[in-house]
Amino acid sequence: MMSVTDNLLGNVFGIYLARATDEEILKRKVASGGAVTALLAYALEKGIIDGVVTAKRTEGLEGQAVVARTREELLETAGNKWSIVPFASRMKAKIEEEDLKNVAVVCLPCQAQFFGQMRDFPLLESDFGERIKYIVSLFCIGTFAFEAFLNYLRMKHGIMAQDIKDIALKGDFLEIYHGDSVLSLPIKEVYSYLQAGCLVCTDYTGTWGDISAGFVESEKGWTVLITRNLKAEELVKSAEKDGYIELRDGSHVIGDVLKAAREKLARAQKNMMYLL
Ligand code: SF4
Numbered sequence: 386m387m388s389v390t391d392n393l394l395g396n397v398f399g400i401y402l403a404r405a406t407d408e409e410i411l412k413r414k415v416a417s418g419g420a421v422t423a424l425l426a427y428a429l430e431k432g433i434i435d436g437v438v439t440a441k442r443t444e445g446l447e448g449q450a451v452v453a454r455t456r457e458e459l460l461e462t463a464g465n466k467w468s469i470v471p472f473a474s475r476m477k478a479k480i481e482e483e484d485l486k487n488v489a490v491v492c493l494p495c496q497a498q499f500f501g502q503m504r505d506f507p508l509l510e511s512d513f514g515e516r517i518k519y520i521v522s523l524f525c526i527g528t529f530a531f532e533a534f535l536n537y538l539r540m541k542h543g544i545m546a547q548d549i550k551d552i553a554l555k556g557d558f559l560e561i562y563h564g565d566s567v568l569s570l571p572i573k574e575v576y577s578y579l580q581a582g583c584l585v586c587t588d589y590t591g592t593w594g595d596i597s598a599g600f601v602e603s604e605k606g607w608t609v610l611i612t613r614n615l616k617a618e619e620l621v622k623s624a625e626k627d628g629y630i631e632l633r634d635g636s637h638v639i640g641d642v643l644k645a646a647r648e649k650l651a652r653a654q655k656n657m658m659y660l661l
Pocket of ligand 1: 587
């Protein structure tokens with residue numbers, strides 16, 4: 386167990402590089418290793434959870450909150466999330482409609498904080514934190530104010546929303562996959578299209594999650610998994626034991642994750658100065 390506390394990365398119980406063993410998952414998630422999908426498929430298939438609440442991209446950058454109950458439904462949610470999907474009300478309705486008792490929620494750090502606080506410090510009768518078994522937070526540099534960003538892509542680069550297949554971060558560039566082409570944009574050029582709240586957000590990994598997941602450039606094809614407590618550690622280790630994921634020690638990439646977290650903090654501090 387690594388004792389990294391009170392720092393930018395929050396509580397780190399273990400840090401790993403993980404990869405799905407299932408060919409179908411790997412095929413769809415080549416860049417990221419697919420470990421989150423494999424881990425959640427494991428939890429669903431072993432009855433540890435009864436649903437996964439996550440975002441599914443619909444068109445362009447838009448998405449909607451969905452509940453996946455099978456590996457196939459999970460696979461349909463593949464793809465990077467570049468817009469924020471209003472989870473809470475949809476999630477509560479879905480949980481109640483389908484009478485789910487133990488869900489995993491895959492979300493962004495700001496949402497992980499909301500769900501984590503509701504679960505650990507319930508305030509209202511309408512809270513449903515006791516039904517959230519795992520919070521899986523994805524590393525996040527920001528989400529777009531998508532109308533303004535889509536307008537920029539259309540006006541400056543002639544890219545229409547309906548032609549966008551995927552958006553991925555590659556080093557300091559944002560790659561927009563559209564039609565059969567890829568447009569590579571320096572990340573600094575598109576910062577101004579991030580949501581205002583993202584410009585002052587300081588959490589890169591999702592410190593309120595049970596598990597945080599993302600990737601680093603130096604280990605392409607692998608997912609970085611940070612476990613934050615014993616429950617998360619046990620899930621990851623048993624998924625490895627049962628052959629759902631391959632697992633390697635990831636302590637050598639903690640510097641890369643920390644570097645990205647520091648850059649996000651510096652951006653927030655700079656932007657806060659302008660706002661105050
Ligand atoms: S940058 Fe922060 S506020 Fe913006 S979507 Fe990511 S976690 Fe949420």
